[in-house]
Amino acid sequence: MTWNDWKWQLQNRIVDLETLQDNIALTEEEKVSFQEASAFFSFSVTPYYLSLIDRNNPNCPIRKQTIPRPEELVWNPNEVEDPLAEQKFMPVKGVTHRYPDRALWYISHTCAVYCRFCTRKRKVSKPEETPNREEWEKALEYFRSHSEIREVILSGGDPLTLADSQLDYLLDQLNQIKHINHIRIHSRYPVTLPMRITPSLCEVLSKYFPLYLVSHFNHSSELTKEACSAIKMLIQKGNVIVLNQSVLLNGINDTVKDLEELNYKLIRSGVKPYYLHQCDEVVGSGGFVVPITKGLEIMFELRGRRSGISIPTYVKDLTGGGGKVTLNPNYLVSANETKLVMKNYNEDEFEISH
Numbered sequence: 413m414t415w416n417d418w419k420w421q422l423q424n425r426i427v428d429l430e431t432l433q434d435n436i437a438l439t440e441e442e443k444v445s446f447q448e449a450s451a452f453f454s455f456s457v458t459p460y461y462l463s464l465i466d467r468n469n470p471n472c473p474i475r476k477q478t479i480p481r482p483e484e485l486v487w488n489p490n491e492v493e494d495p496l497a498e499q500k501f502m503p504v505k506g507v508t509h510r511y512p513d514r515a516l517w518y519i520s521h522t523c524a525v526y527c528r529f530c531t532r533k534r535k536v537s538k539p540e541e542t543p544n545r546e547e548w549e550k551a552l553e554y555f556r557s558h559s560e561i562r563e564v565i566l567s568g569g570d571p572l573t574l575a576d577s578q579l580d581y582l583l584d585q586l587n588q589i590k591h592i593n594h595i596r597i598h599s600r601y602p603v604t605l606p607m608r609i610t611p612s613l614c615e616v617l618s619k620y621f622p623l624y625l626v627s628h629f630n631h632s633s634e635l636t637k638e639a640c641s642a643i644k645m646l647i648q649k650g651n652v653i654v655l656n657q658s659v660l661l662n663g664i665n666d667t668v669k670d671l672e673e674l675n676y677k678l679i680r681s682g683v684k685p686y687y688l689h690q691c692d693e694v695v696g697s698g699g700f701v702v703p704i705t706k707g708l709e710i711m712f713e714l715r716g717r718r719s720g721i722s723i724p725t726y727v728k729d730l731t732g733g734g735g736k737v738t739l740n741p742n743y744l745v746s747a748n749e750t751k752l753v754m755k756n757y758n759e760d761e762f763e764i765s766h
């Protein structure tokens with residue numbers, strides 16, 4: 413087994429403070445917050461993703477996404493454990509069915525790297541949440557019996573944690589359900605574990621065209637040679653249509669320059685920037701949140717001045733499960749949605765025109 417083997421990378425993840433300190437000099441703040449933060453939401457990083465950290469820069473964008481900081485220990489009043497109310501809309505274990513035409517299916521609760529801003533930190537990384545075979549069958553039965561479902565989104569954790577044969581089985585079962593129009597996979601492995609994209613995985617994925625994969629690149633420095641090769645393989649050998657969603661993150665990608673570089677590099681790599689998400693109000697996320705006013709200003713700068721295909725849609729998933737609203741620099745979509753968006757924000761923060 414070698415560095416380029418995804419199973420080696422997973423088996424050799426750094427998960428504890430001692431091993432992390434053997435690899436990187438932590439700041440005092442990072443040392444202090446590590447134990448408490450990781451007791452609630454596990455710590456894990458692949459050797460590959462760790463190698464991308466600029467060790468001399470405490471503000472390195474990859475470091476900030478990966479290593480707990482004191483802000484994570486602060487739970488603000490507007491923050492909740494399940495901001496998108498995914499548990500409330502769960503008819504069978506592992507399936508969230510909120511919008512009539514699509515369902516989200518959590519087929520794994522493991523990730524290679526646990527992002528400190530994760531919306532699902534309440535359950536991701538917890539082994540008891542990993543769905544078993546019986547639960548898969550119940551979920552499949554649910555999809556078969558609900559003809560209004562046109563799209564199934566494989567999510568997690570990271571769905572690509574599953575073996576090729578397991579993915580093949582699940583994709584095949586979904587593919588046989590006539591009312592399902594298409595399948596989408598959300599994965600951060602092109603970012604944190606690009607060696608997971610192998611010829612054998614692509615052989616499986618290529619059978620299920622049109623298959624959409626949404627990657628989660630947040631910063632241009634994540635688009636390494638390895639990541640770009642993985643994307644190329646997904647597109648050319650896996651026949652996969654690749655889109656990207658980013659989270660707008662304080663001190664990580666919250667400038668016009670950061671997002672321009674990220675989005676141009678995505679386009680250059682064959683990936684369409686799809687969504688830019690306002691960070692969800694999950695517990696301990698305060699250190700990552702960028703004010704909506706600032707996000708709107710960045711989008712205003714980007715739109716109209718940069719290539720249209722490089723511009724994602726800026727959205728907020730409403731806390732409480734109200735769904736996504738578009739955050740548009742020129743207007744917000746309706747008075748009601750405006751009120752919902754602003755519920756947890758200072759109304760003086762930004763001007764609204766309809």
Ligand code: SF4
Nearest residue numbers: 523526527530569600
């Ligand atoms: S990859 Fe996604 S599910 Fe996994 S920790 Fe990061 S944000 Fe959470």
